[in-house]
Every structure is written in C-alpha cells, then in structure tokens.
Amino acid sequence: MHLYAGRHPDDPQLTELIGELSLKSDAFRGLWADHDVQAHTTGTKRLHHPIVGDLTLDYQVLTVQDDPEQTLVLYTPEPGSPSAEALGLLASWTSTSTAEALPPERTPGPPG
Structure with a gap:
C-alpha cells in the first residue's frame, strides 16, 4: 500500500482508507508508521x-x-x-x- 501511496499521493479514496484503518486498528497504525516499504x-x-x-x-x-x-x-x-x-x-x-x-x-x- 505504501508503494501505491507513493505513486498516487493525491488519491482521495486511498487517503480515506488509510485514515479509517488508522483510526480502527492499532496494528495498522504501527505498520503504517514504520514506512517499511519493500x-x-x-x-x-x-x-x-x-x-x-x-x-x-x-x-x-x-x-x-x-x-x-x-x-x-x-x-x-x-x-x-x-x-x-x-x-x-x-x-x-x-x-x-x-x-x-x-x-x-x-x-x-x-x-x-
């Protein structure tokens, strides 16, 4: 998802999804904050x-x-x-x- 977000930083649906997942999941929030992109x-x-x-x-x-x-x-x-x-x-x-x-x-x- 980080790779896609890097190529499409202005995607409103992706921004909304990341926000929703961040609010509802501690695990997602931690993984997203790590920025471990491979x-x-x-x-x-x-x-x-x-x-x-x-x-x-x-x-x-x-x-x-x-x-x-x-x-x-x-x-x-x-x-x-x-x-x-x-x-x-x-x-x-x-x-x-x-x-x-x-x-x-x-x-x-x-x-x-």
Whole structure:
C-alpha cells in the first residue's frame, strides 16, 4: 500500500482508507508508521491447488518500463520437484481435445 501511496499521493479514496484503518486498528497504525516499504520482485510462494496439492514456486516480478502500474509475474517450479510434476499433470489436461473431454452425450457429431 505504501508503494501505491507513493505513486498516487493525491488519491482521495486511498487517503480515506488509510485514515479509517488508522483510526480502527492499532496494528495498522504501527505498520503504517514504520514506512517499511519493500517491493518483492523475487521470492518463493507456497500455494495449495485443490487437485494436485501443495506447490512451491519461485517467482519473479517484471515491470513494464513505460507503465510501472503493470507487472507480469512469472512462477516456476524447481525442475524435477514434486511441484514440477504436479504442474506437468495439470498441463497434460490441456492437451486433451475438446471432443475427448466431453461426455458422450455432449460430443459433437458430424455436420449435417
């Protein structure tokens, strides 16, 4: 939020939100006063996918030079890791054709 506030110091909605949070939360007030601003551009995320389970992915945030408001986040698993295998399983599902994925009663028939 500090990063956004630095880029948009005249945003009235942000000013209102910061004021409201400051009045209602001692924790927020302390964190906001610390001014501990760090842009996390690389690191590791741990996610849980409902089908393949836990994933550990490295990430890198790329910023568009002409528009710092836009970013692209790349997530990659460690090669050969359980996370890489889980993502491979999910990717294999996309290689199934639409006709193969549909139940028999929904499979498109020949035109005509």
